Amino acid sequence: VKESFWSGKTIVITGASSGIGEAIQWKLNGLVRRAYLLSRNPHVTEVPANNLTETKWQKLMKALGPEPVPQIQTELVPISVDMSSPEDIRNVLNHILEKERESDSGGIDVLFNNAGITAHGRFDETDISVFRKTFDVNFFGPIQLIQGLLPLVKKKKGIVVSTSTVSGLYGVPGRAAYSASKSALHAAMESLRIEMLGTGVRSIIVCPPYTRTRLRTSGLDSQGNLLQEPQAQGKIKTPEQVALEIIQAVERPKSRLVTFDLSGAVMKYLRVFSPGLLERIMHRKLRHDFSEK
Numbered sequence: 662v663k664e665s666f667w668s669g670k671t672i673v674i675t676g677a678s679s680g681i682g683e684a685i686q687w688k689l690n691g692l693v694r695r696a697y698l699l700s701r702n703p704h705v706t707e708v709p710a711n712n713l714t715e716t717k718w719q720k721l722m723k724a725l726g727p728e729p730v731p732q733i734q735t736e737l738v739p740i741s742v743d744m745s746s747p748e749d750i751r752n753v754l755n756h757i758l759e760k761e762r763e764s765d766s767g768g769i770d771v772l773f774n775n776a777g778i779t780a781h782g783r784f785d786e787t788d789i790s791v792f793r794k795t796f797d798v799n800f801f802g803p804i805q806l807i808q809g810l811l812p813l814v815k816k817k818k819g820i821v822v823s824t825s826t827v828s829g830l831y832g833v834p835g836r837a838a839y840s841a842s843k844s845a846l847h848a849a850m851e852s853l854r855i856e857m858l859g860t861g862v863r864s865i866i867v868c869p870p871y872t873r874t875r876l877r878t879s880g881l882d883s884q885g886n887l888l889q890e891p892q893a894q895g896k897i898k899t900p901e902q903v904a905l906e907i908i909q910a911v912e913r914p915k916s917r918l919v920t921f922d923l924s925g926a927v928m929k930y931l932r933v934f935s936p937g938l939l940e941r942i943m944h945r946k947l948r949h950d951f952s953e954k
């Protein structure tokens with residue numbers, strides 16, 4: 662993490678109470694000036710010792726003496742919001758706009774648009790209410806929040822970084838609602854990126870692969886019940902690894918659509934150059950996820 666990049670910044674993280682968003686908070690706590698932490702059940706967790714990001718000054722002080730070195734105080738502002746509720750989002754916007762107006766230097770440097778839910782189910786078995794709910798949380802809520810915060814992001818020539826997924830790069834079988842909601846977000850965030858050209862505001866889309874979080878017990882099944890699925894098999898990243906890669910993507914001046922590993926690279930390139938092959942691979946690899954029960 663580049664200390665000089667984050668020092669003094671104001672950030673917003675949606676979905677900061679768990680998984681990837683919580684790990685982003687841990688990594689930037691003690692570096693940024695203020696962090697708004699949004700979720701339905703916001704809480705401030707102690708940063709685990711192995712997640713502390715030490716500043717150069719802290720490292721130096723530690724090396725010089727036995728005295729405990731205080732962390733730089735990040736102001737943590739937890740706010741409760743259900744991203745599927747336009748009214749909740751209006752309240753959050755008022756809260757943040759009011760607080761940032763308190764000083765001339767107010768504004769948002771980085772908006773981590775990260776909260777989201779998954780939805781598992783075949784296209785032909787997924788209830789329309791599940792499509793709607795998934796879009797409310799993953800698309801309409803974020804759009805309303807980003808639109809509302811854009812004046813503050815513009816003020817700082819800031820960055821909107823959206824946590825999407827490799828499933829947003831192509832319609833994944835057994836994930837129609839999830840894939841569609843994230844692809845829609847891609848399109849809107851690309852429009853934003855182009856409209857903001859020349860203003861200094863950037864829009865980055867990151868597509869992590871399978872990550873060990875609560876996603877598979879916080880999402881929806883085809884009928885709208887809470888999912889109860891075990892973690893994916895095979896290689897799976899930790900939220901801390903993904904958080905660090907997202908933070909580094911934000912630090913790079915040219916990040917646009919960021920994938921993290923082979924699964925992302927395969928999706929990104931085959932969808933353009935050989936979609937037929939990509940579809941056959943997904944059919945074979947993900948068959949157990951969507952075959953008729």
Ligand SMILES: NC(=O)c1ccc[n+]([C@@H]2O[C@H](COP(=O)([O-])OP(=O)(O)OC[C@H]3O[C@@H](n4cnc5c(N)ncnc54)[C@H](OP(=O)(O)O)[C@@H]3O)[C@@H](O)[C@H]2O)c1
Binds near residue numbers: 680703873874
């Ligand atoms: N895990 C993976 O394999 C994976 C892979 C690629 C991309 N992603 C993406 O990564 C992002 C973060 O997910 P995660 O994997 O870290 O899962 P997670 O552990 O379930 O975290 C999801 C976060 O979103 C918040 N959230 C969920 N529904 C919400 C709502 N209606 N309103 C407000 N906040 C809500 C949750 O907080 P509350 O419950 O407190 O509201 C939680 O903080 C998601 O956008 C997901 O699509 C995950």
